[in-house]
Structures are given as C-alpha cells and as structure tokens.
Amino acid sequence: MxxxxxxxxKGIIKNRKMxxxxxxxxxxxxxxxxxxxxxxxxxxxxxxxxxxxxxxxxxxxxxxxxxxxxxxxxxxxxxxxxxxxxxxxxxxxxxxxxxxxxxxxxxxxxxxxxxxxxxxxxxxxxxxxxxxxxxxxxxxxxxRTTNVEEPIEYELDPNSSSLNTLFMRGPDFSNIIHELDKAAEEYEFTISPLAPHFKIATVGVMQAESSVEVAKSSDMIILFNCRETTVAHYKSQQIRMTNKALQVATKVAIKTDASGLLELHFMMQSENVEEMYVRFFITPLLDNK
Known part of the structure; x- marks a missing residue:
C-alpha cells in the first residue's frame, strides 16, 4: 500500500494479549x-x-x-x-x-x-x-489524530406539524434510485397525505423528467406518517453520495418538513443481528419550491 x-x-502496543x-x-x-x-x-x-x-x-x-x-x-x-x-x-x-x-x-x-x-x-x-x-x-x-472540529448540528423539529416520516425496505428504495435518470441535475422529493403519497422526480440537463411514485399502501412502505405535503429539491450529486450506504441497508427512514431539510437513516444489520445506523442530512437547494 x-x-x-x-x-x-509497528510495535505501538507491547504485549497486546496481556x-x-x-x-x-x-x-x-x-x-x-x-x-x-x-x-x-x-x-x-x-x-x-x-x-x-x-x-x-x-x-x-x-x-x-x-x-x-x-x-x-x-x-x-x-x-x-x-x-x-x-x-x-x-x-x-x-x-x-x-x-x-x-x-x-x-x-x-x-x-x-x-x-x-x-x-x-x-x-x-x-x-x-x-x-x-x-x-x-x-x-x-x-x-494520526487531530483536534476535533465540531460538526454542524442539524435537527428536524419532532413537534413540527409538517414533519413527515416514512420507512421503506432498503432494497426497494435502492431500486427506485437506480431507476431514475442518472444524468439528472436535481431530485424533487414529494411526500403527501394525498396520492401518490411518495414521489421522486428528476430534472436532467435538457429538462427531461423522470419520476417514480409509491403509494402508502405499497409493500415497499413499512411505515407512512404524513400530515402535510412537503416538496423540496436537492442536488442529484448529494443523493448519489448515499449510494454506498443504501446498497447495504436493510431499511431506510426518510424524514423531512417544510424547511426542506432531508434526513435519511440507513439501518445495517450485522452478523450478530445488532444494527448500526448511518444518518445523512441533506440541505435543499435555495430555490426550493
């Protein structure tokens, strides 16, 4: 390497077995x-x-x-x-x-x-x-370690009336992202109490759009909790940065509210059935609609 x-x-720890x-x-x-x-x-x-x-x-x-x-x-x-x-x-x-x-x-x-x-x-x-x-x-x-720089503190308000939460099976959400246009510049996430309930649409270089819709009654959905419609846009590059986590996730939690801040939880199961979690926060584009 x-x-x-x-x-x-080498040799940092002496008598490691002791x-x-x-x-x-x-x-x-x-x-x-x-x-x-x-x-x-x-x-x-x-x-x-x-x-x-x-x-x-x-x-x-x-x-x-x-x-x-x-x-x-x-x-x-x-x-x-x-x-x-x-x-x-x-x-x-x-x-x-x-x-x-x-x-x-x-x-x-x-x-x-x-x-x-x-x-x-x-x-x-x-x-x-x-x-x-x-x-x-x-x-x-x-x-080698260095002094810590405190991470930015992101948080969705759990008491917000616009907080929407849904849980999906990891492989299903991975397939949805895989089906979308890879040349897209933006992803639009819509979560609504009305059909189609959950929708991801893309906008490509030539403004060509593709979308995937999932009803809350779908077998893909484990939990759906939505009180208000939220719509937000994100850079597709940001969403693609979650791909490696998504590929090994057993379940995915998706949360957002009227601010557009997107919270994604990827749950990964180990050999001893314990779970570890990777959480992403993704900020919306400034022209969020």
Missing amino acids: QHSKQLYE LTQSQYADYKFVCRLDHIKTFYASIKSICFSEFGTLQVSEDGLLITVEQGKSIQATLFIAPAFFSEFYVQDSPSFSIQINVLAECLSLFGLADCSIKMMYKGDGAPLLILLEPHDDEDVSTECAI
Missing part, C-alpha cells in the same frame, strides 16, 4: 468488534470527504463526515454492538476517514476482529486486526 510507512507504525480491563485506565477509549464486515461497509459508505470526527460516550460511537454545509453523514454504533466497549471522559478527535477504511481492508475479504484504542489528546488511534482464519497473523496500525 502506498505511504504505508507513514500511515502505520492488555486487561484493569489496564484500560491508561486509555480514554477501547472497543472490540468480533466481525468487521458491517463496520467496514459503513465506513466506506461515508468516505466522501477527507476527515471524519469521532465522538465517544457511554451512549456509543459517533463518526461524522461533512462536505461544506450541504451534506453530513453520521455513523452511530451502540455499545451493545461491541464485544468490548470502554470509555472515559467522552473523547472527541478527527482522523482521515479514508485511512481508516484502508486499515480495515488490509486483509481483503477475510473476516477479522478489530480492537480500537485511544489514549487521549495527541495520541494516535490504534487499531489491531486479527483474521479469524489464521491465528498466527495480525496487524497493528496507528492513525
């Missing part, structure tokens, strides 16, 4: 996943910007990536998802998110366990990977 000498340092719960006092954050497949897919789904912010608390791990003020993605992993999870002082730091993805792929498609460890300000994020099919092989990575 290019630049491997700069990205990975690290016990009592020794965690030296660390602000320690976690272990027995399988990395779902975690790796989730990290790849948010690699659209250079840096990601990691925020750890007793509620779990948040990894946030932003591009300007137009799109934000946050991966949330609850403590129950981990086989080990230890945190103190709720640390926050930033890393190059693509470097984390490269570390996770060092053994290719082989199933691995992963342990992540962080001592505090200025310390690297340590990663230990151990393939399940070869107990004599492991690798150790150290990813």
Whole structure:
C-alpha cells in the first residue's frame, strides 16, 4: 500500500494479549468488534470527504463526515454492538476517514476482529486486526489524530406539524434510485397525505423528467406518517453520495418538513443481528419550491 510507512507504525502496543480491563485506565477509549464486515461497509459508505470526527460516550460511537454545509453523514454504533466497549471522559478527535477504511481492508475479504484504542489528546488511534482464519497473523496500525472540529448540528423539529416520516425496505428504495435518470441535475422529493403519497422526480440537463411514485399502501412502505405535503429539491450529486450506504441497508427512514431539510437513516444489520445506523442530512437547494 502506498505511504504505508507513514500511515502505520509497528510495535505501538507491547504485549497486546496481556492488555486487561484493569489496564484500560491508561486509555480514554477501547472497543472490540468480533466481525468487521458491517463496520467496514459503513465506513466506506461515508468516505466522501477527507476527515471524519469521532465522538465517544457511554451512549456509543459517533463518526461524522461533512462536505461544506450541504451534506453530513453520521455513523452511530451502540455499545451493545461491541464485544468490548470502554470509555472515559467522552473523547472527541478527527482522523482521515479514508485511512481508516484502508486499515480495515488490509486483509481483503477475510473476516477479522478489530480492537480500537485511544489514549487521549495527541495520541494516535490504534487499531489491531486479527483474521479469524489464521491465528498466527495480525496487524497493528496507528492513525494520526487531530483536534476535533465540531460538526454542524442539524435537527428536524419532532413537534413540527409538517414533519413527515416514512420507512421503506432498503432494497426497494435502492431500486427506485437506480431507476431514475442518472444524468439528472436535481431530485424533487414529494411526500403527501394525498396520492401518490411518495414521489421522486428528476430534472436532467435538457429538462427531461423522470419520476417514480409509491403509494402508502405499497409493500415497499413499512411505515407512512404524513400530515402535510412537503416538496423540496436537492442536488442529484448529494443523493448519489448515499449510494454506498443504501446498497447495504436493510431499511431506510426518510424524514423531512417544510424547511426542506432531508434526513435519511440507513439501518445495517450485522452478523450478530445488532444494527448500526448511518444518518445523512441533506440541505435543499435555495430555490426550493
């Protein structure tokens, strides 16, 4: 791998097999996943910007990536998802998110366990990977961390009369996006209590339009909660940035209100049936109608 000498340092942790719960006092954050497949897919789904912010608390791990003020993605992993999870002082730091993805792929498609460890300000994020099919092989990575830049806080008002929410099966929503014109410049999302209930329309370079409509009674819809019609436009590039998350999502939650702010939740199921979530916030175009 290019630049491997700069990205990975060997021998950071001495006697890794001797690290016990009592020794965690030296660390602000320690976690272990027995399988990395779902975690790796989730990290790849948010690699659209250079840096990601990691925020750890007793509620779990948040990894946030932003591009300007137009799109934000946050991966949330609850403590129950981990086989080990230890945190103190709720640390926050930033890393190059693509470097984390490269570390996770060092053994290719082989199933691995992963342990992540962080001592505090200025310390690297340590990663230990151990393939399940070869107990004599492991690798150790150290990813440089930087001071955290607080992510933008987006939020839809849960008490708004215009807040609309629908849940769809992930493969169904993926098929809808796949059917739309890939040359489109804009996507128009309409959610309404009246038919067709949920509609996505596109506008292409030559103003050619295509659309897909889904009735709330469709088998694709798991939940439909809509009180007011909302219509908003988004850059198609923003929507396409969610494709990697969508490809592995089992369920998708779609939320928006009169402001046009779009919230997408992608639920991903792991080998042990626990779920992790990737949430996107996408801001509407200024000429939102």
